[in-house]
Amino acid sequence: MTDTFTIAIDGPAAAGKGTISKAIAAQFGFAHLDTGLLYRAVGARVLSGVEPVEAARTLQPQDLERDDLRTAEVAQAASKVAVIAEVRAALVDFQRAFARRAGGAVLDGRDIGTVICPNAEVKLYVTASAEVRAKRRFLELTGKGEVTSLETVLTDVKARDDRDMNRAEAPLKPATDALTIDTSELSIAQALKVALKEISALR
Numbered sequence: 276m277t278d279t280f281t282i283a284i285d286g287p288a289a290a291g292k293g294t295i296s297k298a299i300a301a302q303f304g305f306a307h308l309d310t311g312l313l314y315r316a317v318g319a320r321v322l323s324g325v326e327p328v329e330a331a332r333t334l335q336p337q338d339l340e341r342d343d344l345r346t347a348e349v350a351q352a353a354s355k356v357a358v359i360a361e362v363r364a365a366l367v368d369f370q371r372a373f374a375r376r377a378g379g380a381v382l383d384g385r386d387i388g389t390v391i392c393p394n395a396e397v398k399l400y401v402t403a404s405a406e407v408r409a410k411r412r413f414l415e416l417t418g419k420g421e422v423t424s425l426e427t428v429l430t431d432v433k434a435r436d437d438r439d440m441n442r443a444e445a446p447l448k449p450a451t452d453a454l455t456i457d458t459s460e461l462s463i464a465q466a467l468k469v470a471l472k473e474i475s476a477l478r
Contacts, residue, residue, distance in 0.1 A: 280305070280379040281394075282474065283387035286401035287436050287447060288350070289408035289415075291458045291466060295401055296383040298467050299474065303381075308373050310384030310391070311353065313366050315344040318352030327356045331365035347416060347423065347431060354435045357385070358442040367391065385439055388450035397474050400449035401466070403459040405432050 282299060286292040293309055300307035316338040320330035343349055356362050363386075370391045374380050382391065388398035403411075409429035416423055439447040449455055454473045458466045 278377045279375045280396050280478070281374045281392050282379075282381045282397040282399070283374075283392045283395035283450070283453075284381065284383040284399045284401060285385055285388050285447065285449065285453070286383075287385075287403075287408065287439065288432060289412040290401045290403045291411075291463060292383045292399075292401035294463050295399075295456075295467055295470055296381050298463070299470060300381040302471065303379060303474075305379035305381050306373070306376055307381045308370065308383075310366075310370055310382055310387065312339050312344060313369070314353040314357045314362075315349050316341065317356050317362060317366075318354075319343060319349045321356055322349065322352050327359050328361040328365065331356070331362040334366070345419075347421065347428075350435070351431065354438050358438060358444060360444040363444055385447040386445035388453050389448060390445045393450070397477050398450045398453035399470055399473065400453040400455045402455065402457055405429065405436065407459045408432055 282305070284292050284296050296309070297307055313334065316334055317327065317330045319341055320338065321327050370382060374382055374392045374395070384391070388395055388400070406429065409425060409432045412432060413423065413425045413428040416428065456466050456469050
């Protein structure tokens with residue numbers, strides 16, 4: 276393997292891409308970046324009163340360590356700021372530099388294989404039905420003590436999908452050469468097995 280090896284993993288919310296990405300990074304000893312955290316951190320700053328583009332341009336490492344980044348409110352804010360071209364541009368260089376770091380890297384997000392790393396050695400698109408993803412997110416949120424309903428979460432998931440897939444700037448879609456993994460009826464272990472088989476074939 277060369278010093279740099281990039282694995283780009285895209286997909287909608289709660290499809291399992293984060294869990295799969297972390298497991299792949301651990302398997303190969305690669306660095307991992309959840310690029311969604313960048314947008315969540317920007318969204319959280321916006322909720323605190325900072326203008327979106329300014330929030331992205333002045334993002335600091337400690338902003339990625341906030342305790343509220345996984346809340347539903349911040350998730351919605353992240354999806355809204357992600358449609359702003361200037362916000363995306365401010366975060367591109369950081370992501371691309373991370374992707375080509377020595378020792379290999381796994382990045383997961385919405386536009387990694389299509390925009391950030393179109394030349395990644397491996398591209399995966401992890402998806403699942405909106406209903407399955409909503410149930411997963413509902414269990415995650417209620418498990419943390421948040422009060423919500425499955426219907427509300429499903430509405431939020433569909434709203435995020437619509438924004439992510441239909442935005443003018445870097446819409447969420449599979450790269451033409453990405454392997455699509457539908458986790459609707461797969462366990463994480465099964466989905467990971469499919470992903471590792473693809474990666475091993477391309478190493």
